[in-house]
Amino acid sequence: MTTKSEMSRLEGDTPAQRLLALLEVIAGKDQFFTLQGMVEETGLPKPTLHRMLQQLETSGMLQREADGRHYSKGSRLRRLAESLLLNDTVHGARHAVLRKLVDEVGESCNITALSGGEVLYLDRVETSAPLRFYLHPGSRVPVHCSASGKLFLAQMAPAQRRRLLNELSLESFTRNTLIDPEALEAEIEAVRRQGYAFDDEEFLPGLLCIAVLAPNPDGPSNTGLAIQAPIMRMTRDKALACLPALQRAAEQIAAINREALSDAAQAAAGDR
Amino acid sequence: MTTKSEMSRLEGDTPAQRLLALLEVIAGKDQFFTLQGMVEETGLPKPTLHRMLQQLETSGMLQREADGRHYSKGSRLRRLAESLLLNDTVHGARHAVLRKLVDEVGESCNITALSGGEVLYLDRVETSAPLRFYLHPGSRVPVHCSASGKLFLAQMAPAQRRRLLNELSLESFTRNTLIDPEALEAEIEAVRRQGYAFDDEEFLPGLLCIAVLAPNPDGPSNTGLAIQAPIMRMTRDKALACLPALQRAAEQIAAINREALSDAAQAAAGDR
DNA sequence: GGTCAGGTTCCATATATCGGAATCTTTGGT
DNA sequence: ACCAAAGATTCCGATATATGGAACCTGACC
Numbered sequence: 274m275t276t277k278s279e280m281s282r283l284e285g286d287t288p289a290q291r292l293l294a295l296l297e298v299i300a301g302k303d304q305f306f307t308l309q310g311m312v313e314e315t316g317l318p319k320p321t322l323h324r325m326l327q328q329l330e331t332s333g334m335l336q337r338e339a340d341g342r343h344y345s346k347g348s349r350l351r352r353l354a355e356s357l358l359l360n361d362t363v364h365g366a367r368h369a370v371l372r373k374l375v376d377e378v379g380e381s382c383n384i385t386a387l388s389g390g391e392v393l394y395l396d397r398v399e400t401s402a403p404l405r406f407y408l409h410p411g412s413r414v415p416v417h418c419s420a421s422g423k424l425f426l427a428q429m430a431p432a433q434r435r436r437l438l439n440e441l442s443l444e445s446f447t448r449n450t451l452i453d454p455e456a457l458e459a460e461i462e463a464v465r466r467q468g469y470a471f472d473d474e475e476f477l478p479g480l481l482c483i484a485v486l487a488p489n490p491d492g493p494s495n496t497g498l499a500i501q502a503p504i505m506r507m508t509r510d511k512a513l514a515c516l517p518a519l520q521r522a523a524e525q526i527a528a529i530n531r532e533a534l535s536d537a538a539q540a541a542a543g544d545r
Numbered sequence: 546m547t548t549k550s551e552m553s554r555l556e557g558d559t560p561a562q563r564l565l566a567l568l569e570v571i572a573g574k575d576q577f578f579t580l581q582g583m584v585e586e587t588g589l590p591k592p593t594l595h596r597m598l599q600q601l602e603t604s605g606m607l608q609r610e611a612d613g614r615h616y617s618k619g620s621r622l623r624r625l626a627e628s629l630l631l632n633d634t635v636h637g638a639r640h641a642v643l644r645k646l647v648d649e650v651g652e653s654c655n656i657t658a659l660s661g662g663e664v665l666y667l668d669r670v671e672t673s674a675p676l677r678f679y680l681h682p683g684s685r686v687p688v689h690c691s692a693s694g695k696l697f698l699a700q701m702a703p704a705q706r707r708r709l710l711n712e713l714s715l716e717s718f719t720r721n722t723l724i725d726p727e728a729l730e731a732e733i734e735a736v737r738r739q740g741y742a743f744d745d746e747e748f749l750p751g752l753l754c755i756a757v758l759a760p761n762p763d764g765p766s767n768t769g770l771a772i773q774a775p776i777m778r779m780t781r782d783k784a785l786a787c788l789p790a791l792q793r794a795a796e797q798i799a800a801i802n803r804e805a806l807s808d809a810a811q812a813a814a815g816d817r
Numbered sequence: 818g819g820t821c822a823g824g825t826t827c828c829a830t831a832t833a834t835c836g837g838a839a840t841c842t843t844t845g846g847t
Numbered sequence: 848a849c850c851a852a853a854g855a856t857t858c859c860g861a862t863a864t865a866t867g868g869a870a871c872c873t874g875a876c877c
Contacts, residue, residue: 288833288865289564289600293625300628304635304805309823318867323825328561333683336658336667338802339767342824345805346633348667348683353565354629356572361618363576386608393608395620411605411620495611530610533576533617560834560864581854590836595856614843614855 291317295325299335300354305343364396366529371398371498374522378500378515380507381405384526385421385484385497388413390437392422392497404503406480417443417457418450420472420484421497427465428486428493434461449475469516471509472499479504483512485519487527496530498523563589567597571607572626577615636668638801643670643770646794650787652774653677656798657693657756658767660685662709664694667768676775678752689715689729690722692744692756693769699737700758700765706733721747741788743781744771751776755784757791759799768802770795 298315299306308326312319326344329335333349367384374382375398383397391413399405416422417438426434443452451457464470472482484499500515570587571578580598584591598616601607605621639656646654647670655669663685671677688694689710698706715724723729736742744754756771772787 287600288560289597290604291865292561292564293604293606297625297628300625301632303632307823308825319823320825320827320867321865324865325561328559332562332565334565336660336665337767339659339761339765340763345635346629350629351633351636352683353569353572354626356569357618357622357626358630360573360575361623363617364623387611388608395608411624489611491612493611495609579854580856591854592836592856592858593834596834599856 292325295322299346305338305345307342307344363529363533367526368396368398370522370525370529371396374398374498374500374518375400377518380500380502380515381408382498382500382522383408383410385419385499386495387416387422387425387497390416390441392416392419392425395496400502402506404505406477406501406503408501414476415441415444415446417441417452418446418472418475419499420470420482421486421499423461423464423470423472424484424486424497425493425495427461427470446476447474447478449473451475469519471512473509474504481507481509481512483515483519485516485523487523487530489527489530494527496523496526498526564597567594571601571618574618577610577617579614579616635801635805639798640668640670642794642797642801643668646670646770646772646790647672649790650772652772652779652787653680654770654772654794655680655682657691657769657771659688659694659697659769662688662713664688664691664697664769672774674778676777678749678773678775680773686748687713687716687718689713689724690718690744690747691771692742692754693758693771695733695736695742695744696756696758696769697765697767699733699742718748719746719750721745723747741791743784745781746776753779753781753784755787755791757788757795759795759802761799761802766799768795768798770798 295311295315295317298311308319308323311317311322311326315322317325326335329350330337330344330347333347334353335344335350336347337344371382371384379400379402381397381400384395385392386395387393392415394408394410394412394414397408397410414422416426426437429437438454438457443454443457444450445452451460469483469485472480472484474480480501481504482499482501484497486494487496487498488494489496498519500512500519502512567583567587567589570583580591580595583589583594583598587594589597598607601622602609602616602619605619606625607616607622608619609616643654643656651672651674653670653672656667657664658667659665664687666680666682666684666686669680669682686694688698698709701709710726710729715722715726715729717724723732741755741757744752744756746752752773753776754771754773756769758766759768759770760766761768770791772784772791774784
């Protein structure tokens with residue numbers, strides 16, 4: 274239970290983003306809620322919130338009880354959520370591949386993408402082993418000290434890579450973090466030749482990762498696939514033994530992406 | 546498959562509503578989509594759409610593939626949808642009651658609310674019998690010719706009721722529709738005394754309904770519960786035989802509402 | 818009938834949106 | 848290598864919208 278003082282003002286710089294943040298707060302409510310309650314929870318001014326809720330109500334996203342002061346989720350909002358989850362076979366298929374990979378190698382695995390100069394965790398399946406690193410989907414990690422980050426860097430044009438690394442500056446996290454530009458450049462060159470990358474305690478002490486990219490014949494890939502394990506259970510050699518399984522999974526994910534792209538093209542063509 | 550010409554411009558009078566409408570379109574996509582594709586589908590101008598998608602992307606609601614032109618649903622959007630559906634035990638509980646009622650009486654039932662002077666279908670469970678009226682949640686029906694509508698009218702103050710009925714004017718749908726104000730007033734008086742209401746082919750020919758309200762000791766109720774059946778299988782007498790089951794279900798729904806309200810109050814108190 | 822806790826409305830100001838047009842970028846063809 | 852053509856992105860002034868403090872309602876309770 275959070276107290277009023279801990280509550281953060283709804284972040285967001287545009288009205289649209291504020292609205293989405295409000296929806297997230299509403300989504301977490303399992304009961305009726307009131308204008309006043311929302312004011313206390315979000316820190317937004319009362320008239321502002323009143324207007325937003327009113328718009329949501331007239332759109333059918335919310336509905337009010339007879340007393341006029343308790344809101345609850347409307348059928349349109351529910352339908353939106355259902356539609357979002359139902360029409361997401363791409364994610365579902367990717368997730369299934371991930372799960373199978375975790376089964377095979379026995380360690381936590383995740384799917385990553387490059388977003389805004391950082392590595393973004395798209396999805397993750399945890400190992401069943403009791404000792405784990407807890408890293409959740411949606412979190413971000415610097416490019417220069419993650420296995421998939423180095424792969425993304427390796428497929429960039431040198432100028433593009435230099436620009437990005439200059440902007441971000443190489444922060445050090447452990448004593449293995451590569452902060453010397455030349456050493457990093459050499460590592461990236463090696464990664465490009467190999468087609469896979471390690472993160473050997475470069476970001477978190479005790480965490481070893483190995484990653485590959487989902488191959489994309491039409492250009493750079495924005496889908497990385499990694500195994501992450503505590504060094505207690507994992508060495509570079511063991512990781513290399515998992516490489517074939519990892520590459521097989523990456524190929525499957527690439528196939529899913531290809532299919533989704535061609536389906537999209539088809540749909541567009543059908544609309545003409 | 547819809548053609549370009551059939552596509553309707555995204556409805557909505559405020560930017561917020563337009564954004565929600567856009568989200569609904571996106572929710573229905575099971576693959577990657579492009580700016581251009583969205584332009585064709587929604588009819589919105591390209592720069593406008595570009596801005597909206599950009600905002601959604603920087604919020605983490607969407608993500609782009611490496612090619613920079615294909616979007617897909619982001620993890621934050623997925624989490625939003627999951628949260629919406631997970632935290633909705635109120636609806637879930639209501640729905641369960643509804644389903645049980647349908648089992649008992651063997652006919653389609655629905656939950657309604659008064660919204661903007663009309664009866665709104667909140668939820669509906671269909672009978673398994675092959676002959677059915679197809680009426681979906683979210684649709685609206687005039688108050689004066691629906692069973693739950695008449696119940697909502699019956700609990701209003703006379704002045705309030707007169708104002709509402711004046712504004713709406715009594716449209717006729719079948720030869721049973723009550724369009725004479727005095728006849729309607731008499732019917733409403735009877736409904737108040739009985740505590741239940743019929744709709745005997747007053748809205749759709751061949752459709753008979755019986756409804757009650759979920760009792761609310763603290764004031765007027767905004768939750769109606771109705772059985773709807775084709776006259777092929779239903780008479781007033783048969784409907785009356787279902788009344789006890791209907792009232793039992795209504796009481797259960799009232800209990801769910803009460804609980805949700807008190808939980809909400811509790812949560813608010815805990816935040817102090 | 819007075820008080821108080823919400824809810825609602827007002828309104829001058831600040832801000833975001835809008836979208837046609839221009840511009841940049843990528844793609845595909847020769 | 849070059850050149851369209853399609854698509855993405857940026858610009859920007861006119862316009863519509865959001866903003867939120869303050870004032871105003873409303874109903875519940877004493």
